[in-house]
Amino acid sequence: MATQRPSSSTSKVSKKRKRDHSSSPDWKHEVFLSFYGKDTRKGFTSHLHDALKRKGILVFKDDETLKQGEYISEALQKAIQKSQYVIVILSANYASSKWCLMELAEIVEWEEKTKLITIIPIFYHVDPSDVRNQRGTFAKAFAAHEKAPKVILPEIEMWKKAFSKVGNITGEHIHDRCESTIIQKVCGRISNELNSRFSRHDYDKLVAIDSHVDEIPGGDDHCRRTAALGAKEESDGEREGEMMKLLDMESNDVRFVGIHGMGGVGKTTLARIIYDRVSNSNCRFEGSSFISCIREKSTTARDLASLQKELLSTIMQEKIHVWDHHQGIKVIRNMLRNKKVFIVLDDVDSEKQLMALWSHDWFGPGSRVIITCRDSHLLKTHGVNDIYKVEQLETTEALQLFSLSAFEQTHPRDNYKDLSMDFVNYAQGLPLALKVLGSFLFGRTIDAWTSERDKLKAIPNPEIMDVLQISFDGLQDLQKELFLDMACFYGGHEHIFSEMLLERFGHYRIDLDVLVEKSLLSKAYKGTLIMHDLLKELGREIVRRECPEEPGRRSRLFRVEDLYHVLKNDTGTDATKAIVVDFCPETKFRRLNGKALSKMRKLRCFKFHQSRTLKWHGKPLKYMPTNELRYLEWPGYHSKSLPSSFQPENLTVLRMPGSRIKQLWKGSMVLDNLKVFDLSYSENLIEIPDLTGVPNLERVYLEGCRSLCEVHPSIGSLKQLNELQLDKCTSLEKLPDLSNLECLTDLWAEETAITQIPSVNLMPKSIRRFHLQGCKSMRLKSRDPIFDIGSLVEYQKEGIYDYVEAAYIDFDSKGENILDMAGGVVSALDDDLKMIRGWSLGFHIPEWVQHKSNGSSVKIDLDANTNPKMGCAFFIVCDSDQFFSLHWEDASISSLYKGWITSRSEVRLKLEFETEEYCEEYDCLDCRLITPPLNVSFGKRVGFWVYIPAVLQLLDIRKVNRISFETGWHPYFSKSLEKVEVKECGLHLICPDDANSKFFNCITPFGHSGSSNSDFHRQFVGYMKKKEAL
Structure with missing residues (x-):
């Protein structure tokens, strides 16, 4: 009879397991076979063992000598723990063996604790339900064990639990099926999964993978842990994987997710990691397949059929015949439409591949x-549910990955630190480059490292370039030209490209979009494009390969030595389309032959930085062909004027900052295509030429032209001009008539000699900003009759941030007293948080505001029942006489805003959102005040307000338990404002439904007239409420 007594082996084995589990697994076997020898050893188990070995799979098949004694031997424990798969062959008499039951309990316990093994049950001529419920022969076997004198009851319960657990795992049932078919299927499954998995060595070299992949439901703890080796740790110990969010493994719909990114960034690596984890999880897919290198494998229609055959055969675990890809589509649909499958299609690059492999x-x-793909547009057109973009590694992660390849550890050796950073900076976070370079440098001396670093400056690594060039080869001809222009157009220190500039260079916006979609460009901020340094190197290497021996036969010249060679030896040809060269100040003295430019008849772009050590023989612009010239940039241009023979009819951009030009040209020159004109800091320039023949000019930059006394009146005829830059033209005393410039929005005239603000009749209605800071000769009057201000609502853009700004001033009939004055801005607090902020005279904090204070700070406590859709409104009131008088003490004129002098004052409102774990802060109120002259009267109060819609929802109300704010003045803009006393402040939580009736009504300009129904108020509030304005 079984008795109840503790097992001495349990604690010992558990302790050992814990120690083994804490370290990384060291698999010695791929498959462990568990079976009852008398039933299957010489038949089914023997055939299965041989089939696995023929597949090259390492199998542990126990020896009878190991099964001796009362408990499982340490050798057998290790064999189980060092295996990846356990095949349990459940035959009729399996449960009659006490040894088999102990072995099974050991297997199940190890799987539950570590998730390091996959159990595959084979029900050998037994009913799976009998295994789960211990019926039939299994019931008899357990009854016999219960009567055995040396068996204890807790041990029997553990066996039954293990038996039920294995019986509930989906496996193979041999009843009336051919045994050889089952053997083939099991061997095929294991072989396929092992071949697609990362080895332990591969896992140990993964960096920052947890930023992409997180826990899979029922997944493999080992994969999750080892994949993070070398990765940066998160403060909370966990980071939710974006890819697993997109896959949404819990839902029952069919989902297609694309992985997108530039070549070598790790798309395939990420896909393999996910495939490995899913295959080794309990997600219960009925089949899986990883089809790699699709681009390479599908050059013909027959190749597509082969891919379909590979897909079907790996999922069905049997050989499937596909005669052509049209028939393959029907076969895939018929065979898989009712199967839950997990598929990875790696390196797809055409629509025909996707059409042949999935719908x-x-x-x-x-x-x-x-689907992994370099082309995001291809993924979108085929209707994937989501696209995940893989970004380059941060510097810390990049150094770890490089070190793993170069030193087999996560950090460089002490005497290699600086050199390691040189290679990390060169790779710019691209995993392919980091691994290629690290592997190449492994075990080499410091001298070898230094030599390779210097070599890379001249000759890029071919292995890296070959991978990157795949994307280039897939471009159309015009797209290739655009890519090469961008790669060669800027020096190594410049990374940002303007779409406008590239269009003016003769390219099309649609081709820019294609380069972004194919991961050859990245979009950053609004209107700027970034190219990875290694892609720049690729473009330059492609140009070099056009004619390695003779630079004059290449399409683009970008190296100083190459240009010097061409000009010295007069080897220029029609092949040259662009010259983009920076001569460093250290360049040795050289004389350049300007006449050699005459052979470059297809020259479209000339960007040349003049140096004092360079002297031209002849006038280069006299010989430069102009038929196709579109872009000319020559900082420091050395001549006093352009030669009369220089007639670039197609020129769109002319930039000569810091030149010696006195007069650009005489008379009128016809340049219908010119858009940008830049002679800034040309200190000898005394006048700008007649611009009548340049009707499409959009931007004129004359900043720092200290000798410029007059702006030619023809500038007033430029209907397309939107920006005129005249800052620091210290000799300029007046402006011409600009009233007909319908598009002019920004006029910069800071630090000029202008003595009087121009009359309203000489200024265009379109002007938004007229900057006059530092005009020391200007005489201010109490109120110059410049503009009829009335109501104003306008859209603004500064740098990369968009916002909507509104301002309003209303006087009495005599123009002596301000009746209403207010302003406001709608902007972004951060990526997700919108904010409405502003100010007005005569402002009182509304009565309905719940939380008020007579000081400069206020706070409120929240509870769990607070509506997460609540917004926050903040109010500040101070004495307007004190504010404006102190403000004028050190405020200088900064701009003319629709006729009124303004100066910048930053009212600082520090918001704090407190949780139990952290305190999040924002400095969010920055108002540009319309400051009236001192002899104009106004009300006694000025108020500032901020409204942040749905802030609690964005910040997660479940965690925020207190909101507080404190006000003050930014000393950088006005030190005297530190003396201003805040009389009152308030804070109120507002429901979205109450925003119109409460907040937007209270920000009416509360001046003497109380004109709450003014046209301005309707426009002002309307703009404040427009979400699309951002």
Whole structure:
């Protein structure tokens, strides 16, 4: 009879397991076979063992000598713990063996604790339900064990639990099926999964993978842990993987997710990691397949059929015949439409590949398909559910990955630190480059490292370039030209490209979009484009390969030595389309042959930085062909004027900052295509030429032209001009008539000699900003009759940030007293948080505001029941006489805002959102005040307000338990304002439904007239409420 007594082996084994589990696994076997020898050893188990070995799979098949004694030997424990798969062959008499039951309990316990093994049950001529419920022969076997004198009851319960657990795992049932078919299927499954998995060595070299992938439901703890080796740790110990969010493994719909990014960034690595984890999880897919290198494998229609055959055969675990890809589509749909499958399609680059391998209705509920691709547009057009972009590594992560390849540890050796950073900076976070360079440098001397670093400056690594060039080869001809222009157009220190500039260089916006979609460019901020340094190197290497021996036969010249060679030896040809060269100040003295430019008849771009050590023989612009010239940039241009023979009819951009030009040209020159004109800091310039023949000019930059006394009146005829820059033209005393410039929005005239603000009749209605800071000769009057201000609502853009700004001033009939004055801005507090902020005279904090203070700070406590859709409104009131009088003490004129002098004052409102774990702060109120002259009267109060809609929802109300704010003045803009006393402040939580009736009504300009129904108020509030304005 079984008795109840503790097992001495349990604690010992558990302790050992814990110690083993804490370290990384060291698999010695791929498959462990568990079976009852008398039933299957010489038959089914023997055939299965041989089939696995023929597949090259390492199998542990126990020896009878190991099964001796009362408990499982340490050798057998280690064999189980060092295996990746356990195949349990459940035959009729399996449960009659006490040894088999102890072995099974050991297997199940190890799987539950570590998730390091996959159990595959084979029900050998037994009913799976009998295994789960211990019926039939299994019931008899357990009854016999219960009567055995040396068996204890807790041990029997552990066996039954293990038996039930294995019986509930989906496996293979041999009943009336051919045994050889089952053997082939099991061997095929294991072989396929092992071949697609990362080895332990591969796992140990992964960096920052947890930023992409997180825990899979029922997944493999080992994969999750080892994949993070070398990765940066998060403060909370966890980071939710974006890819797993997109896959949404819990839902039952069919989902298709694309992985997008530039070549070598780790798309395939990420896909393999996910495939490995899903395959080794309990997500219960009925089949899986990883089809790699699709681009390379599908050059013909026959190749597509082969890919379809590979897909079907790996999922069905049997050989499937596909005669052509049209028939393959029907076969895939028929065979897989009711199967829950997990598929990865790696390196797709054409529509025909996707059409041959998947469609939305081909797979069963719960299926998941991942597609890796360099072209995001291809993924979008085929209707993927989501696209995940893989970004380059941060510097810390990049150094770890490089070190793993170069030193087999996560950090460089002490005497290699600086050199390591040189290579990390060169790779710019691209994993391919980091691994290629690290592997190449492994075990080499410091001298070898230094030599390779210097070599890379001249000759890029071919292995890296070959991978990157795949994307270039897939471009159309015009797109290739655009890519090469961008790669060669700027020096190594410049990374940002303007779409406008590239269009003016003769390219099309649609081709810019294609480069972004194909991961050859990245969009950053609004209107700027960034190219990775290694892609720049690729473009320059492609140009060099056009004619390695003779630079004059290349399409673009960008190296100083190459240009010097061409000009010295007069080897220029029609092949040259662009010259983009920076001569460093250290360049040795050289004389350049300007006449050699005459052979470059297809020259479109000339960007040349003059140096004092360079002297031209002849006038280069006299010989430069102009038929196709579109872009000319020559900082420091050395001549006093342009030669009369220089007639670039197609020129769109002319930049000669810091030149010696006195007069650009005489008379009128016809340049219908010129858009940008830049002679800034040309200190000898005494006048600008007649611009009548340049009707499409949009931007004129004359900043720092200290000798410029007059702006030619023809500038008043430029209907397309939107920006005129005249700052620091210290000899300029007056402006011409600009009233007909319908597009002019920004006029900069800071630090000029202008003595009087121009009359309203000489200024265009379109002007938004007229900057006059530092005009020391200007005489201010109490109120110059410049503009009829009335109501104003306008859209503004400064740098990369968009916002909507509104301002309003209303006087009495005599123009002596301000009746109403207010201003406001709608902007972004950060990526997700919108904010409405502003100010007005005569302002009182509304009575309905719940939380008020007579000081400069206020706070409120929140509870869990607070509506998460609540917004926050903040109010500040101070004495306007004190504010404006102190403000004028050190405020200088900064701009003319629709006729009124303004100066910048930053009212600082520090918001704090407190939780139990952290305190999040924002400095969010920055108002540009319309400051009236001192002899104009106004009300006694000035108020400032901020409204942040749905702030609690964005910050997660479940965690925020207190909101507080404190006000003050920014001393950088006006030190005297530190003396201003805040009389009152308030804070109120507002429901979205109450925003109109409460907040927007209270920000009416409360002046003497109380004109709450003014046209301005309607426009002002309307703009404040427009979400699309941002």
